[in-house]
Amino acid sequence: MLASAIVAEVVATSALRVSNGFTRLVPSLIVLVGYGLSFYLLSLTLRVLPIALVYAVWSGAGIVLIATVAAVLFKQVPDVPALIGMSLIISGVVVLNLFSRVKA
Structure with missing residues (x-):
């Protein structure tokens, strides 16, 4: 479900770019x-996983995927500092996933 949430967010953000201000x-x-x-x-997903973990994965994966989509679809290629940041x-x-002991 978390992966589907990420994909839905990336699709929505990509559509936001072409909505031309709604x-x-x-x-x-x-x-x-x-x-x-x-x-x-x-x-x-928050029913079974801790919010810190869910949000970190959702936002982190979303950032990387939307940067990839922007590079491919909109020719907005990230520069070196952006790649380092990602x-x-x-x-x-x-x-967070490997070493955190946060419980749901």
């Missing part, structure tokens, strides 16, 4: 449905 109907509807679905699925985010999520 002036285009179809992309705007995709934004609303995508974020709604993402938050709903995110809430379901590497640090991924490292933080890995450390």
Whole structure:
């Protein structure tokens, strides 16, 4: 469910880019449905996983995936500092997953 929440958020964010400030109907509807679905699925994962872990994975993976989508679809290629920052985010999520003792 967490992976689906991440995908829904990335789709919604991508549609937000092409909604042109919510002036285009179809992309705007995709934004609303995508974020709604993402938050709903995110809430379901919180029944069994700790919020710090869920949010770290959701936001970290979302950042990296949306940067990838932006590079491929919108030709917004991240520079070296952005890549370093994303590497640090991924490292933080890995450390949290491997070494944190937070319980649900």
